[in-house]
Amino acid sequence: MKKFLILVLINFIFLEVKTQEILFPVNPNNQNYLSGNLGELRGSHFHMGIDIKTFGRINEPIYAADDGFVERIFISGTGYGKAIYLKHNNGTKTVYAHLNKFNSELDKYSTSYQYRNKLFKVNLFPGSRFFYKKGDLIGYSGNSGSSGGPHLHFELRDSLDNVYDPLRYGFKEIKDNRNPIIDKISLKTLNINSRINNGFGLKKIDLSKSINLRKNNFIQAKGEIGISVLAYDKLDGFENKVGIKKIRLYVDDTLRVENEINLLSYSETKSVKRYIEYDIFQRNREQFVKLYQDDGNKLNFHQDRDKGVIRIGKNETKKIKVVVFDSFENNNSFTFYLKSNEVSKNRIENFNLFKNEYYNIDNTLVIRSKLKNRDNIEYEENSHLRSIDYSFKDENFKYYLFDLRKNSPSKIILDDSKIDLNFLDPVFIGKKYKIEEDDFSINFSKSSLFDTLYFEFLKDESYKFKNSHPIKNNIVVTLKTKKANDQNKTHIYAINDDDISFVGGKWDENEISFSTNSLLNYKILKDTIKPEIQPKTINQNIISFKIDDKMSGINSYEASINNEWILFEYDNKNKMIISKKKNPNIPFKGKFVLIVSDNAENKSIYNINI
CATH class of the missing domain: 2.70.70.10 (Glucose Permease (Domain IIA))
Known part of the structure; x- marks a missing residue:
């Protein structure tokens, strides 16, 4: 109501x-x-x-x-x-x-x-x-x-x-007579017993490539299936891609889902991570919009029946139609069929989510192996050695599925290798919870999560977190060290391959804490390098500099002439500061001083007489 x-x-x-x-x-x-x-x-x-x-x-x-x-x-x-x-x-x-x-x-x-x-x-x-x-x-x-x-x-x-x-x-200044474009469709198995083309996980239909699919558009599926769409629009006059206004999903010609964005609140923006297939976004930076409603998705414009989940039983066929609309009611559609008892002849592509021969998606852990001489693998759980048979296979691998709600293996044993897993206890939605470990602690509030969180932690030269679900509201993470640090110059940095980005943090003895809505890889690093100051224009009418700091980032800057403060406008993306006079008729003249500080209290000073 x-x-x-x-x-x-x-x-x-x-x-x-x-x-x-x-x-x-x-x-x-x-x-x-x-x-x-x-x-x-x-x-x-x-x-x-x-x-x-x-x-x-x-x-x-x-x-x-x-x-x-x-x-x-x-x-x-x-x-x-x-x-x-x-x-x-x-x-x-x-x-x-x-x-x-x-x-x-x-x-x-x-x-x-x-x-x-x-x-x-x-x-x-x-x-x-x-x-x-x-x-x-x-x-x-x-x-x-x-x-x-x-x-x-x-x-x-x-x-x-x-x-x-x-x-x-209906501004007459904006014209659009072009239909939106459905680029790709994603299909996802929503529980451990579901299958698409006898496989598990996320699959995609690339409509820019799958010409034959429009003629022979049957796809094998069984169990609970979720559909997502990657689509965009182009308006008259330019080739910029813009967003889709409305998406409808029909199952057997019955409207099951309608997403129409007419109004948004700023508090809803955090739910984008639950509105899209986040696993795909993390790997490919592609934002597939879900046409099913995950737990924790409370967006006002998502209207559905039965959460948009498609259930395919034995000997069943479902007609699926996806329709996308732009703001001018131009539309485009794609129709295909999900059929339980037919192996599709279409080449449905897999999204490769594997890293080190495993990944976890929602509450399922997926292992793959090239074992040929046997059908089962051994795994270690609670210091006991157990075995599990493969769930399905293709021409290259056998795949083993673990329900993380029931099993939490610590090690997977293959013929010539092993996989060490580092899953922590799951964190459940709607509860205040604290994880306390030797190297870190995390405080969760009742509203921190969209859904139950399963994640791993590994400590080597960095603090490595891998989480299966995005986080809704900020959590407080504390990283623990075994040595004293220069707390003014030492902070937390997020690590992505060779790139680092400043996070910050507040020290309490040998522990440093910060708030975040992402669990990433982190390092505690010391920054002793001063910011860079590069003059661009200096005269009596205008003064400009490029200021940069390669590690902790610019915290503040201040400029004066003859000890009189000068306004400098900051352009963060171009790392530029440009003077703006209070009185345009008074020239800049005298002793000029610019002080630039970074987030680790390193300072650079530039002096000149103008």
Whole structure:
């Protein structure tokens, strides 16, 4: 009943906004083009608006979409960069992000505040001081913050800061007559007894390659099966890939699942990790949208029957149809059949999740072996030696499946090798729990997990965690050392092959703790190298530097002339700082000092007389 009322409220909001006129904020009354849309999957989050192209240019005029007060002004070197939030008479809001600069009065107001408080990053709430009519100039487009190129990020929000789709207004400036594209379909076995083409795990249908599949589209399957889709859209005029608005799954011509993104809350972005096939994303960086509902997926727009799980019994055939829609109701579909008693002649590709001849997916451990002289392998569990027969095989391997809810092997013994496993006790959802080991501890809250967590830990020169499920809310990890460290310069770093990224952490004697929503590989490292300062432009009108730190990263910078503080705007992605005068008519002249500090308290100082 609660979910139904929420949907009614959402539909009421959409009915209200569609009857109103708002102005397209860039180049209105002319055709415009998008590079991103609402709900598009961006790594670990949803894209929360539309990205409007400015053709590689900055300083395109940005206009107020409707009458309203400036509720908020935000300035940062990351995220939305320079952004304006307008609050309108009906309680809704519009957001204009990645700006290069504000109009003259907003620029004067924000710059004055920055100089008074000696801050670059600010979050201002000017009350009702600045009111603009629809069509008034409020700023100029840019590439500030974490933008990947010049554009305007534009959002429509309700009074609770939920974001809804701007394209529901039917802007005449945006045209789309192209059908979306289904690139790939994924099929997943959802329990240990399910099979696809007599195999287990994740399989894919690559529709760009599988021409014959459209003619002979039967796939062998039995048990509980989950389907996911990798799809995208292209609008008129450009080849940018953008997200899909709506996905439907039909089973035997009955609608079983509908995902339609009309509204998103910022609290839902963390659920992207549960909305996609995360195992595929970790290996291939491809984001397949699940058309079944995993435990822990509470997204408001996911509507299904029986959680979208497809059950194939003995001698059964199911007709499967996937339909994708864009924001303009253009659509595309793919139909295939799952059949229990027929071995498919189609070459359905496997997603290779194996590393060191095993992997775990959900609550199942999968081992593979090239053993030819026997059908079973031995494994060690609780200091006892046991054996298990293979569950299925192909032309290259025999595969052995363990239900981690029942078995927790510590070692797999093959003819010429062994696999050491390091699984810890499972962590169950909805409970406060602490893992305490010799080398680390982890504190879980009741809301930390989407589902039961099975993971391994190995300590060598680093602290190595491997987890089977993504983590919903932050956990507190403490790494333990056996020696004293320089605690100001020594911190935790995440390790990915040869790359390191600064995590941080807080020391307590010989233990260092940090919050995270990912269990990765970590090292405790000392940073004694000073940040780099490279002058780019120095004259009486403008001063700019490139500042960088290869290890712990830039923590702060401060500049002055004749001991008078100077505002420098920070562009994190390009590692640049650029001066901004309080009074453009007064030249930079005198003794200039720039101090740059990293996160390990290393400092570099640059001096020059201008």
